[in-house]
Amino acid sequence: MTETSAAETGHETDLTPVRPPASELLIVTGMSGAGRSTAANALEDHGWYVVENLPPQLLGTLSDLVRHSPDRIPKLAVVMDVRGKALFADIRDALAQLTSSGTEYRLLFLDASDDVLIRRFEQGRRPHPLQEGGRISDGIAEERTLLRELKDHATIVLDTSDFNVHGLATAITELFSEKGPVTVRLNVMSFGFKYGLPADANFVADVRFLPNPHWVPQLRPHTGLDPDVRDYVLVANGAQEFVERYVNALEPVLAGYRRENKHYATIAIGCTGGKHRSVAIAEEISKRLAQQPRVTVTTAHRDLGRE
Known part of the structure; x- marks a missing residue:
């Protein structure tokens, strides 16, 4: 994983992106299969x-939307690939237009062996x-030629050769999450069993053993x-x-969620009527x-x- 500034590449060109103090526009490109x-x-x-x-x-139009509506779309990531080969040839002009308009952006290039x-x-x-009609290696070689200039002027070149899906997600988190390490967002929901189990529950606990x-x-x-x-319930024997114990039991689960880059879970706590x-x-668990x-x-x- 490397991060390369325009000055370090030694190239002077109108494609050179400006790294913003806080990321607003990120262009994601790179080799097909790189993640x-x-x-x-x-x-x-x-x-x-994210727009894929x-x-x-359309890049200039979309970036103008973000620039004029920062509260609505504070962070925009545009993913571009070579499936439209003829269209992709216009990327140089699109990036030059961003630079000339003063639009700040970063360019992330994903690569692999x-x-x-x-x-x-x-x-x-x-x-x-x-x-x-050729081999996979033929397509890779043509794509490398097509993308060489973009890679040379990327703000960040990320080699994903040694990453699995979770490793790459962790690397992206470290690079682009303002909040730092992975945060797990939990929704703790009470419910009544007589109305049915919550369909989106990841964990279900039954507290009908309490008075x-x-x-x-x-x-x-x-x-x-x-x-x-609340006091009646919480002072009951076993509450x-x-x-x-339930919160302690969730600690290794949350650690595993972070390792696997899982960010959401719903914990459902049920009694008879909710x-x-x-x-x-x-x-109390929350x-x-x-x-x-x-x-x-x-x-x-x-x-x-509910009655």
Whole structure:
């Protein structure tokens, strides 16, 4: 993995990009099979608005949109490849137009060795977009010739030969995430079993083993958000032990999510009606999880308010 500035390349050309203090426009290109789609997915996970296979003629228009609406699209990544060979020949003019208009951008070029690219195409059982009637190696050679100038003027050249999908996603995170290391976003949701399991739950916990405030007349009208109900649930035998052990059990899961570049999970906490016990326990689990490093937590109560 290398990062190359225009000055280091020794080339003076109107293609030379300016590296912005905070990335606003990123152009992603490189060899077919080097991981553009994986890079695009990783960028989306970190808040980039990603446009794939954009014709070069539209690059200026799209960059103007970002420049004039920074609040709506603060970070734009444009992925360009050689599937439209004739269109790709216009990339030089498109980049020169960006430079002349004062638009700041970075150019990420993804590369890999020929042997690795050939193996990836063979494993995927698909042809190289430029091989036509020849071999995969013929298409790779033609693509290298076509992209040589772009690679020479790239802000960042990333060799993905030794990366699997997760390794490449991690590298993109390190390069382009303003938040640094991977953050796992958790949605802790309470629900009532009588209304069915949440369809998007990654983990489900059942807290119907706790005493039900429904059977306490003064608590029945209230919810698990009410202090009296919350205290009733949390002081019950086994409640605190359950919360502590459940949060501890999630620690290796969250570590694994970070390693595998998984960014989202929904934790569903259920009781009978989703009004008392599950709400109070979900709130307590959310509070504990929010204290974990590199974790952001939102809390939702799916069935609160249902009769």
